[in-house]
Amino acid sequence: MDKAKAEAGDASAQYNLGHAYYDGQGVKQDSTEAVKWWRKAAEQNHAGAQYNLALSYHEGRGLAKDWVEAVKWVRKAAEQNLAVAQQALGGCYYDGEGVAKDEVEGYKWWLLAAAQGYDNARKLMA
Structure with missing residues (x-):
């Protein structure tokens, strides 16, 4: 520190x-x-x-x-290819938390996280 x-x-x-x-x-x-x-x-x-x-x-x-603020900041991290943030943003869309529910958009973010080897996103898509 x-x-x-x-x-x-x-x-x-x-x-x-x-x-x-x-x-x-x-x-x-x-x-x-x-x-x-x-x-x-x-x-x-x-x-x-x-x-x-x-x-x-x-x-x-x-x-x-x-x-609203949670989604704003997780989106910024997801757009920088932070896989855990992509998975989290996908969940926001999939469940309609802080954004309009959009399962296709949620799945898209999960795919991006999974493509980086983030196993939690892969499990969500199963």
């Missing part, structure tokens, strides 16, 4: 600092602080941070639940 780098704007350091706060590693556990750092990294197009921010909105951890 390198807080100085995170404060200087390094997206990877911000992402890692977010994890440190979320897990309470080397700092007091604080979901709100984790979200703060993930948002900073996500705004710099860090796919992992975008995905974690989406999960935070989905689960209401460190901020209020918000499906």
Whole structure:
């Protein structure tokens, strides 16, 4: 964890600092602080941070639940080819969570994740 780098704007350091706060590693556990750092990294197009921010909105951890924001951030990560985000976005479409239900669109995102070897997406398509 390198807080100085995170404060200087390094997206990877911000992402890692977010994890440190979320897990309470080397700092007091604080979901709100984790979200703060993930948002900073996500705004710099860090796919992992975008995905974690989406999960935070989905689960209401460190901020209020918000499906629209969850889908916004998971889409950004999915568009950067993060397989876990593609699988999650597919699920949003398939189930109509935060977006209009569209099983074809959901399946499309699952296919993209599966093409990267993401087994969970393959299982969903079975």
